[in-house]
Amino acid sequence: MTTKTYWKGLAQLKNDPKFVKDADKEFVDLAVEEDPGHSRRDFLKMMGFSVAAASLAACEAPIRKAIPYVNKPVDADPGISNYYASTYLNGGDYCSIVVKVRDGRPIKVDGNSLSKVTMGGTSAQVEASVLSLYDNFRLRHPRVAGKDSNWETVDAEVSAKLNEIAGKGGQIRIVSNTILSPSTKAAIEKFKTKYPTTKVVQYDPISYYGIVKANQESLGAAIIPSYDFSKAKVIVSIGADFLGTWLSPIEFSKQFATTREITANKKEMSRLYTFESNLSLTGANADYRSAIKPSQEGLVVAQLYKLISGSGSTGIDGIKYLEKAAAELKANAGKALVVSGSNDKNVQVVINAINNLLGSYGTTINTSAPVNFRQGNDEEMAAFVAEATSGKVDGVIFYNCNPVYDHPQGAELGNALKNITLTVSTSITPDETASASAYIAADHHYLESWNDAEPKLNSFSLSQPAITPIFRTRQAQESFLVWAGESNTDYFSFVQQYWKNRFFAATSGVDFQSFWDKCLYDGVYELPASSQTYSFNGNADNALSAIASTYNASNTGLSW
Numbered sequence: 001m002t003t004k005t006y007w008k009g010l011a012q013l014k015n016d017p018k019f020v021k022d023a024d025k026e027f028v029d030l031a032v033e034e035d036p037g038h039s040r041r042d043f044l045k046m047m048g049f050s051v052a053a054a055s056l057a058a059c060e061a062p063i064r065k066a067i068p069y070v071n072k073p074v075d076a077d078p079g080i081s082n083y084y085a086s087t088y089l090n091g092g093d094y095c096s097i098v099v100k101v102r103d104g105r106p107i108k109v110d111g112n113s114l115s116k117v118t119m120g121g122t123s124a125q126v127e128a129s130v131l132s133l134y135d136n137f138r139l140r141h142p143r144v145a146g147k148d149s150n151w152e153t154v155d156a157e158v159s160a161k162l163n164e165i166a167g168k169g170g171q172i173r174i175v176s177n178t179i180l181s182p183s184t185k186a187a188i189e190k191f192k193t194k195y196p197t198t199k200v201v202q203y204d205p206i207s208y209y210g211i212v213k214a215n216q217e218s219l220g221a222a223i224i225p226s227y228d229f230s231k232a233k234v235i236v237s238i239g240a241d242f243l244g245t246w247l248s249p250i251e252f253s254k255q256f257a258t259t260r261e262i263t264a265n266k267k268e269m270s271r272l273y274t275f276e277s278n279l280s281l282t283g284a285n286a287d288y289r290s291a292i293k294p295s296q297e298g299l300v301v302a303q304l305y306k307l308i309s310g311s312g313s314t315g316i317d318g319i320k321y322l323e324k325a326a327a328e329l330k331a332n333a334g335k336a337l338v339v340s341g342s343n344d345k346n347v348q349v350v351i352n353a354i355n356n357l358l359g360s361y362g363t364t365i366n367t368s369a370p371v372n373f374r375q376g377n378d379e380e381m382a383a384f385v386a387e388a389t390s391g392k393v394d395g396v397i398f399y400n401c402n403p404v405y406d407h408p409q410g411a412e413l414g415n416a417l418k419n420i421t422l423t424v425s426t427s428i429t430p431d432e433t434a435s436a437s438a439y440i441a442a443d444h445h446y447l448e449s450w451n452d453a454e455p456k457l458n459s460f461s462l463s464q465p466a467i468t469p470i471f472r473t474r475q476a477q478e479s480f481l482v483w484a485g486e487s488n489t490d491y492f493s494f495v496q497q498y499w500k501n502r503f504f505a506a507t508s509g510v511d512f513q514s515f516w517d518k519c520l521y522d523g524v525y526e527l528p529a530s531s532q533t534y535s536f537n538g539n540a541d542n543a544l545s546a547i548a549s550t551y552n553a554s555n556t557g558l559s560w
Contacts, residue, residue, distance in 0.1 A: 009137070010430070090177075112524065151472075187481055207378050210343035234325075235338075238275045275297075275322070369456050395423075444476075458527035462524075503527075
């Protein structure tokens with residue numbers, strides 16, 4: 001018998017008066033502010049009348065009235081869809097997309113086949129994102145102290161408080177999930193120039209900081225490299241659901257699919273081993289899957305290293321298929337790949353050591369094209385929470401993130417916000433962090449916005465609006481420019497100028513407008529690949545010792 005409690009939404013969770021009033025009704029739209037006063041019986045009467053009227057008028061030609069365009073737009077034809085290249089961004093989640101627009105409304109999102117990163121793929125999350133554009137719980141106005149306001153009031157009060165904080169040398173923080181947009185970072189730099197005590201803190205709800213720290217130690221660079229599953233004949237995944245959620249599943253799914261396809265000239269498939277605690281999409285597609293406890297994960301990685309290097313045992317036994325996986329990895333050196341979903345730096349150092357033994361660097365792992373998907377820094381985020389709790393932060397702006405809900409120290413942060421002079425959220429919905437903030441500078445939906453992205457080093461894409469903003473919202477980047485006192489706060493012009501300064505100078509033979517139109521039409525832009533490479537220079541012995549003292553091979557209690 002389950003003891004879990006489920007809510008239909010935030011309104012029920014917070015016992016909103018409108019929800020309580022209509023809780024016993026079968027059909028009710030919680031977001032409709034005004035009730036027209038019609039009952040269900042009125043609806044049935046109207047339906048009965050409509051059927052009768054339709055029957056009486058069955059023999060008559062319908063009378064249709066329409067107001068034609070005075071000047072019809074060239075690209076607008078009623079009932080005919082248009083398609084626009086754009087970019088889906090949600091923190092570190094990325095996809096180059098094509099948006100299908102009919103009669104001025106986005107109705108479908110597909111993958112952009114011109115992208116070398118996502119290769120025309122999408123995910124359920126990306127395709128469902130069009131629904132959030134029409135979400136009735138989206139904020140329709142900026143808010144001050146929980147009440148609808150206007151941009152003039154918000155800008156005046158926020159700017160005044162920022163100037164007050166800056167005048168006394170107070171600390172300002174911008175907290176966000178991973179920022180993939182170089183133009184957004186440039187807009188934030190304008191803000192930091194105006195308020196020099198500002199520091200940007202990035203975090204990810206699911207942290208990959210352990211990989212970054214491990215690569216800093218064993219490669220000499222705080223990066224996450226590109227993984228190429230299409231070049232691997234044997235793949236071992238230890239808790240990394242690379243087909244479902246890990247790092248870049250859209251890209252990895254496309255790569256992995258090519259290794260599983262049988263043709264007349266290709267009669268072998270790749271082999272996939274998974275060792276995981278919960279059944280994942282990757283585990284469901286594995287040739288060999290073994291269930292392990294979370295408390296054993298580090299020891300499984302250590303044992304795999306020792307089986308490949310031939311240096312003994314970690315003392316963990318009975319892990320099904322582990323020796324078989326090690327034998328196949330050794331037999332396919334140069335065409336093998338081992339990945340782990342652990343956020344433990346020591347585990348990731350050993351993973352790096354395994355891939356180094358297998359010759360994966362330069363083949364299935366590309367260090368010259370590091371990815372930007374997960375830039376969150378756990379140490380900086382923990383330091384921010386400590387500062388906020390101790391009263392050392394005077395102002396904080398939450399840029400499209402919800403740490404009160406999705407960060408381990410969210411409850412502690414939520415309590416600290418009550419004592420901070422200025423708290424601002426740019427969320428599009430009244431989520432937990434926005435509700436705890438004094439000001440909500442409601443952002444546009446991404447389908448209403450201009451933006452850009454750099455998911456990998458030297459791989460760029462553009463985002464363009466597929467619809468005019470539905471509500472009185474404003475793009476968050478424009479808010480940063482307004483509060484920074486910039487004379488030109490139009491973010492479209494800002495992005496265009498950024499691309500002109502950074503990319504157009506390297507082109508020749510075309511004017512900027514032609515260059516811009518081509519990039520916008522394709523949705524993507526590629527610079528030459530970097531020649532910078534990194535080689536493994538880590539100490540696996542220290543990491544193995546740390547793993548041996550942390551993980552438990554025979555844990556019979558609660559596994560962490």
